[in-house]
Amino acid sequence: MIDRMKRAFGPEVPGLLGFLMLVVVIFGVTAPNFLTGANLGSIAFQLPELGILTLAMLIPIISGGFNLAIIYTANMAGLTLAFVLMQFGGVEAGIGPFLLGIVLALGVGALSGAAMGAVIAYVGAHPILVSLAMMIFLRGLGEFLTKGGDISGFPPYLATLGHGSVLGIPVPLILFGLCAVAWHVLLTRTRHGFAARMIGSNLKAAAYSGVHAKRTLVLIYTLSGVMCAIAGILMLSRFNSVRVGHGEALLLVTVLACFLGGVDPFGGFGRVVPVVIALVVLQVLSSGLNLLGANQHLSTAVWGLFLVGVMILRWGAGRWKERQRGRG
Amino acid sequence: MPDVTDAPPAIRFSHVSKVFGGVKALRDVPFEVGQGEVHCLAGENGCGKSTLIKIITGVYQPETGAEMDLFGERLSAITPTIARQKGIAVIWQDLALFAEMTVAENIAFETMLGNRPRFVDYAALRAKAEAALARLDVTLDLDARLGTLPIAQRQVVAIARALVGEARLIFMDEPTASLTQAETDALLAVVRTLSARGVAVVFVSHRLAEVLEISSRVTVLRDGRLVGVYPTEGMTQARLTELMTGKTFDHQVMARETSADPVMLEVAGLSRKGEFRDVSFVLRRGEVLGLTGLIGAGRTELAHVLFGMTQAEEGRVLLDGREMRFASNRDAVAAGVAYVSEDRLALGLIQPQSISDNAVLSVLRRITGRAGLLSPKAQDDLVAHWVRELAVKIGQPGDAVSTLSGGNQQRVVLAKWLATEPKVLILDCPTVGVDVGARAGIFRIVRDLAAKGLAILLISDEVSEVHVNADRVLHMAGGRIVGEYDPRQTTLPELEAAVYA
């Protein structure tokens, strides 16, 4: 059972599920309101935003890179949608302009990703540096366009996207679920996902084997940009406003979630399912601490310490396994 | 060789063992080298040679109870620092140099060691580096960044580094692997000079001829155990191979008459600036065409053009009668050309990834099912087929390919390319890093493939390899094809004389 789970979803899954259960039990006992529908509901509404951004960070890391521009790409996509809605009457804007805005927002996300991917692939510059430059550029562009303020006043039906539920399941969670499934299929069952993993381990060797490495890189960052745009649209509908810099603090948390989910920092290895579980663990930790009276900042600290703890445990497990093999 | 009878040996120990994760890499191995002796350490990959060197230089700590005598002094624990102070120097196979630092810094690196900070004296550093290069009779730009040097010059830097510290015992781990013959000769001359001055040199080389030429005794290891210590006088290559592998081999020429077979690949007047000029040859269906020559002759560069990695400036390539212009290696693969790189570690395989994923990387389209999704079952079937076909010894298909031996890794590379159903297979030094014992297996596969009609271009710097396995042999030098030989009418010594001239 555990072996089958490991093969299908990655070797980190049982351990992470164990952590999740431990955390749930601890908070279930210590925080009286933890295991209530209201609390679980709030987790379900908070998770998707961070979750989708983490998916956007995931494939660049698997391909041996990074995308530090995810937050501002999301912001820019949100801005694009907001501008379109404003052009068509703000609160009064109909469904047609909304769909047009969505398409343009996704286009903006894809474009920013494609530009990064092209520079990384064809110039050979380091992804951290390229995405950092893109991040600085998009932040500047966004602040220039909004003069540092925020845009709000959108049609009421957007609230359904941000706060509604279908059959008792929050719409954002459904959206996140769809994105996660799409990413899982992309990484495990498509040629591009396959190529992304190979490039992450050794770009030159992959190219020697006939993989179109450069095109794959461009596509990876384009898809990452599209995922950012989805996050940006979700953020807009949840807060009913767009401000450049919104979600800034989540940037490094997405990296943290990837590492927690067992993604190899050097690239080549990483799966969607353990990363999703890692995200749930982080969100549960934060919500439990919140119920116990701590603020978001303590959660941030605990997240950091938690990652260190997990890495130390993995190190210990590696040593232990080695010693076991030594005896056998 | 100076008289060493009354001087204590440079190094002597009676039993050293080392265990890695339960695997005994070395079992009770004794080792002795006299002062000023040129000694050879021989054995297949994984026999424990490198482990032994790392123990002697303090990189690894041996299992308890090992003591060694260094120049008559008994030591129980060695660290890299102590080893250096006692005059032990190593030229590592992967050189262990610093690409971003200058040549001078690399050579005189040991002056910068030690935990207590000191000022760097760049003038003294340069002087030391210059002196070391002078001992090798070589001049190099001391201020050049090491990374900008060609590999052979980096090798020279590594050797010079060993000479800096007045070493009395030098280990050379495959020092000639990437040197041209002239450079190798120069190195061997240096080894003789060092030996005459009382410096002991332990030579680790897979080129058996060299080993026999230069050393006075040879220690043979197999599977972490000592096979024996033998004088090189009267030792033959065949006997040494036997000792290393525990098996016997015959060097029977396999060449067949192929001149009547249809042409598969025709190359006419192919040139690429700075790499090779006016190269013409034909390769027939079912033929194994050997291409040999020294390092730097342009062999790999030619292969890169045929595989579409780079483009020729002049000349034509005809595949199965049709002219080809490959814009990339993807075009070449689609047209039916496959290329097994000489650098299996960096280019041939994606080492950390699984055997299964490596094997299907070149044929992802073939395992794509309906709806454009990869089929895990199709992948498993394909991998199982090739594992069986090429008799690859693996644990699980999901294991990292790096866990395999060199020979089995090379079979995975072959599987990857054979899955593309190529018409022409280019093998670039296919036995680099493959044990002598496993090489025969690789060549058996090559002959089988040729028998099935595949046209094979076999590139190798080991003349004996092409002599035994090819139907015809081309000799490349200075970017040109300078000769063609029929192994049935040319003896190996004749061919070697032509290539190494």
Added chain:
Amino acid sequence: MRDFLRAYPAEAKLLVVLALLVAGLSVAAPEFLTLVNITSLINNNAVNLIWAVGLLVVLIAGGIDISFAVGASVVQYLVVMALIGMGGGGWAVGIALAMAFGIGLGLINAALIHGFRIISIVVTISTFNAFFGLLMFFTSGKSIYSLPDWLSRPIYLWELQTEIGWADIRLPVAVMAVCLLATWFLIRRTTTGRQLYAFGDNPEGARRAGINIWLMQAIAFGWCGMMAGIAGLMQAHVTKEVVPNALIGRELDVLAAVVLGGARLGGGRGSVLGCVLGVALVAVAQNGLNLLGVSPYAFKMVVGIIILAAISTSNIDLAALLAPKRRDRE
């Protein structure tokens, strides 16, 4: 000249770009090349440069540090609290405390990296979250406005009245100069510094040569922490307050400037000169846009474009252009 180009290709290119930018600006904006403007540029970027050379040492040793800016916030807070607790203190105590706390935070990173074989980006992203979260939790995000008198009083080292106002050089510039010099000395002139380069370049080769790996990590991250601490104290001195979340986010800007200056992610390459040029390019670009009357909101956008442009032209080899027959090419 050619030697310089060969040894410092990235730095040389940056120097050319910077020179062109300065030349263009001095024509387009007459105020640019005035003593007042130049000195204020230097004053305003002293803190960034101190961080930059600290990060440089970590990059040279093959690591990366995301946590240094929040580390600086932690140090600021701790030092000022300690100083207030002591009843004032002075510059010597303040700097010593900032260095000590900074080194302490750096050593935490180094110990986690070395002790548990976790790569630096994972460790420093963790400590980034831990440092920041704990700081905000324990301070409840409250700022300190009542700094000791000596700390909040500006110190002028040099001033000159010109037609358009006062030009001056303040204390942080002197501290920056000392930090630059010390870092240059460490990495160019000491054996330890060369070991850092070697370790970043080829860790396995360094290990086999007998370099103490733990010492390398400790020195690199300790140095970065120390510089972060000093910069944190200087920042408090300049702004006359300690705001716990004021510095978060600065780490990526500094990283961009240092890498722009030729330091390589992955180790083995980078120079103090490059850091200066990288920080200067970003600063001059912003300053110039300001003088040209461009909306301040557009500054960052242009800086992003400049960095992207710099990266995209990084394949152009100046040394090869000047000397077409360079013997050994990569």
